[in-house]
Amino acid sequence: MYRLSRNVEASLIDYITTQLTTDGWVGIRTEKSFAEVYKGTLPCICVNVLSRPDIRREIGSDALSKFVNIEIRIFTKSDGMRLDLADWMVEHLMTGINYYEYTIVSGVVDTKVLKGRLNFLEIVTNRKELRVTDNVAKEDRYRQLISFRCRVATT
Amino acid sequence: MADGNFEIKIRTKGKNPELWMREIEKSIYPEMQDRLLDVAEKTVERMRNIIQESIKRLGNTGTLQNSINVDLLSTTAGVHIGIGRISELPGYWEIINDGGINPPHTNRGFFAGGLGLSGEGIPPMAGGGGEEWIHTGSNANFLMIPQKPITAVGYVNTSADELHIHIDKAIREFMKSVGRSSTTGKSMFGSTYVKAWGTRVHFGQRG
Numbered sequence: 128m129y130r131l132s133r134n135v136e137a138s139l140i141d142y143i144t145t146q147l148t149t150d151g152w153v154g155i156r157t158e159k160s161f162a163e164v165y166k167g168t169l170p171c172i173c174v175n176v177l178s179r180p181d182i183r184r185e186i187g188s189d190a191l192s193k194f195v196n197i198e199i200r201i202f203t204k205s206d207g208m209r210l211d212l213a214d215w216m217v218e219h220l221m222t223g224i225n226y227y228e229y230t231i232v233s234g235v236v237d238t239k240v241l242k243g244r245l246n247f248l249e250i251v252t253n254r255k256e257l258r259v260t261d262n263v264a265k266e267d268r269y270r271q272l273i274s275f276r277c278r279v280a281t282t
Numbered sequence: 283m284a285d286g287n288f289e290i291k292i293r294t295k296g297k298n299p300e301l302w303m304r305e306i307e308k309s310i311y312p313e314m315q316d317r318l319l320d321v322a323e324k325t326v327e328r329m330r331n332i333i334q335e336s337i338k339r340l341g342n343t344g345t346l347q348n349s350i351n352v353d354l355l356s357t358t359a360g361v362h363i364g365i366g367r368i369s370e371l372p373g374y375w376e377i378i379n380d381g382g383i384n385p386p387h388t389n390r391g392f393f394a395g396g397l398g399l400s401g402e403g404i405p406p407m408a409g410g411g412g413e414e415w416i417h418t419g420s421n422a423n424f425l426m427i428p429q430k431p432i433t434a435v436g437y438v439n440t441s442a443d444e445l446h447i448h449i450d451k452a453i454r455e456f457m458k459s460v461g462r463s464s465t466t467g468k469s470m471f472g473s474t475y476v477k478a479w480g481t482r483v484h485f486g487q488r489g
Contacts (some may be wrong), residue, residue, distance in 0.1 A: 256380040267382035
């Protein structure tokens, strides 16, 4: 079974993949490994849980309020697409998404169970990456970084 | 690259607001400025450590770490501190921070341990074992074509996150030392009893 960070990543990838199809975006890959982005075609979205700054729910309690910092990198073929995808991402995610727990059997997802909501509290960063580097690889030419501070509300 | 904006609010009771503000300008403000500069220095130290910890290949020269410094840019109506002047940073600073493939035209040289310079006609080692890269410049030797992207080190983002914590702590300590309670956040307009200072810390400033 995945633990919280990977459940967050997988829930997010599931949500983004489904929503892209629903909204008519075609041919956009969603990855969770940075290196994988460079092995396929553009455009691509890369999702990572950066850190987990959990805090105690109350003094003396072992229960934690679960927070995650998420980085989403968007790799596109043009500046226009970069901006469109970045705006699309923010519009969809700020309302929150379902949080699932995944069970893995023989390396593949066996079941996923709805366990709560992933609430996007604030946008920490939303900017173009690699602005001052010349002659970068095609994957690095039109990149956007969006990072969020999120709370995992489990049932 | 990244900006952090902070405002410090101090309230007073039972004192003439004008006299009180003059008192603040004279004594408290320089002290707070010193504290914030100290926090900025610690942030630079943290950035250097993050970069150092991320190094995988031998022969690191420390160019990036040593080129990140603190600049006090302005002290008018607040404190504006700059960390890492872009004109002084090596060209690859952003690739290391954000990740990606370093532009290949900049990478001419050879891997130590290979026979690239000896004229044997044997291509240099691929460097997969963490061998030292000897950079020779644009007019000689082999062109390294990176096969894998550099994974983002994120030294700016990580330090910026931690900077918020350190600044909040510095403000709390400072307020304790001057015997006042404080809050941070947006300034409260329309109140003569509130003095708000803008504190701006900027990473990767141009110029």
